[in-house]
Amino acid sequence: MDIxxxxxxxxxDFEGKVVELRGWxxxxxxxxxxxxxxxxxxxxxxxxTAFVGDFFTKDQLDEIKRIPIESSLVIQGKxxxxxxxxxxxxxxxxxxxxxxxxxEYPIQKMEHSVDYLMERRHLWLRSKKQNAxxxxxxxxxxxxxxxxxxxxxxLLDSPILTPAACEGTSTLFELQYFDIGKAYLSQSGQxxxxxxxxxxxxxxxxxxxxxxxxxxxxxxLTEFWMLEPEVAxxxxxxxxxxxxxxxxxxxxxxxxxxxxxFEILERDTAPLQKIQPPFPRxxxxxxIDILKKKGAPAQWGDDFGGDEETMISEGFDRPVFIHHYxxxxxxxxxxxxxxxxxxxxxxxxxxxxxYGEIIGGSERIHDLALLExxxxxxxxxxxxxxxxxxxRRYGTVPHSGFGLGIERTVAWIAGVKHxxxxxxxxxxxxxxxx
Numbered sequence: 001m002d003i004x005x006x007x008x009x010x011x012x013d014f015e016g017k018v019v020e021l022r023g024w025x026x027x028x029x030x031x032x033x034x035x036x037x038x039x040x041x042x043x044x045x046x047x048x049t050a051f052v053g054d055f056f057t058k059d060q061l062d063e064i065k066r067i068p069i070e071s072s073l074v075i076q077g078k079x080x081x082x083x084x085x086x087x088x089x090x091x092x093x094x095x096x097x098x099x100x101x102x103x104e105y106p107i108q109k110m111e112h113s114v115d116y117l118m119e120r121r122h123l124w125l126r127s128k129k130q131n132a133x134x135x136x137x138x139x140x141x142x143x144x145x146x147x148x149x150x151x152x153x154x155l156l157d158s159p160i161l162t163p164a165a166c167e168g169t170s171t172l173f174e175l176q177y178f179d180i181g182k183a184y185l186s187q188s189g190q191x192x193x194x195x196x197x198x199x200x201x202x203x204x205x206x207x208x209x210x211x212x213x214x215x216x217x218x219x220x221l222t223e224f225w226m227l228e229p230e231v232a233x234x235x236x237x238x239x240x241x242x243x244x245x246x247x248x249x250x251x252x253x254x255x256x257x258x259x260x261x262f263e264i265l266e267r268d269t270a271p272l273q274k275i276q277p278p279f280p281r282x283x284x285x286x287x288i289d290i291l292k293k294k295g296a297p298a299q300w301g302d303d304f305g306g307d308e309e310t311m312i313s314e315g316f317d318r319p320v321f322i323h324h325y326x327x328x329x330x331x332x333x334x335x336x337x338x339x340x341x342x343x344x345x346x347x348x349x350x351x352x353x354x355y356g357e358i359i360g361g362s363e364r365i366h367d368l369a370l371l372e373x374x375x376x377x378x379x380x381x382x383x384x385x386x387x388x389x390x391x392r393r394y395g396t397v398p399h400s401g402f403g404l405g406i407e408r409t410v411a412w413i414a415g416v417k418h419x420x421x422x423x424x425x426x427x428x429x430x431x432x433x434x
């Protein structure tokens with residue numbers, strides 16, 4: 001009889017049948033003549049039970065009990081429903097092959113410090129909670145593609161190496177590029193997406209970006225992933241509608257597909273159930289008023305940090321847009337409000353539950369002369385931006401876009417405090433290993 005090799009993630013389809021699993025021993029315990037093995041294969045976890053009886057002698061069971069944690073195994077057995085078991089099913093093991101025994105595993109049941117676990121991130125990924133968290137990340141990433149593709153967007157990859165700054169010169173990672181001169185790790189793919197929007201109408205990139213920002217907060221990484229859509233003929237209000245529809249879709253897909261992962265993470269999903277458009281919209285000036293009423297020392301013209309964003313979001317049960325920031329605290333490419341040029345047609349989207357900004361977006365400057373002036377005011381090298389100015393020389397149009405931080409979004413949806421756990425291998429100012 002051919003015994004099918006199946007994944008734990010599909011085990012419910014094989015109830016009452018004998019199957020083969022190929023995976024690793026995640027945990028174990030024993031009681032007398034029975035051994036309980038928690039097996040993982042990357043798609044999920046399942047409990048396997050081995051008894052002294054028809055399939056195993058006492059000596060064989062004793063050998064099974066001595067198998068080290070994280071050893072690789074091939075096991076066969078009958079799938080049966082068991083409500084008390086993790087995942088609702090267990091495997092009655094009738095055959096076990098030890099592929100390779102593990103050395104003593106460095107991550108034990110005892111409490112470990114975050115630094116200890118981060119030094120062993122390559123192993124910590126195997127744990128239930130980290131596994132669940134990165135499965136949610138996978139759903140977030142795939143949902144982004146699904147939504148934007150259904151809306152007619154084209155995926156357009158942006159370069160990692162760039163000739164100039166996009167988000168200011170103080171946070172650039174610099175390197176020597178052969179004999180040409182200096183190059184930089186990309187802070188954003190946005191400028192290239194603006195070029196793409198004039199070719200395809202609707203484009204997006206989803207790629208790593210880099211900021212040499214000496215920040216140790218729970219919301220910052222030096223290397224992170226960002227989604228950046230750009231749309232020709234969109235104004236700043238069209239831009240916000242796109243953002244709220246996208247975020248709502250992502251959250252609802254996670255609720256639909258990640259129920260087990262939320263349970264593992266003990267994430268209360270009631271707040272996520274409320275994430276439906278439209279999202280509330282307040283101006284920057286209104287946000288300053290909210291902060292002052294709460295006793296914060298906020299002054300008009302200040303930028304918002306994590307504490308201020310949290311205080312503002314406390315009055316809302318879903319993400320809130322803050323629009324019309326002062327021009328002097330925002331990037332050079334943002335379109336001024338024609339009715340008040342000291343403000344820009346932008347928005348920051350602040351997640352609820354204290355997770356802060358997850359999106360920054362704006363209408364872009366489409367007028368050539370104004371963009372030239374802004375480059376000069378920001379002391380940016382014009383020669384590095386000539387190609388960017390060409391977009392305004394040849395068929396310029398109003399256009400808008402935004403950047404969504406993947407790790408911040410995943411941390412919020414999953415309900416984890418620090419974004420270093422929302423990326424497989426985090427890079428911070430004090431961490432580049434493993």
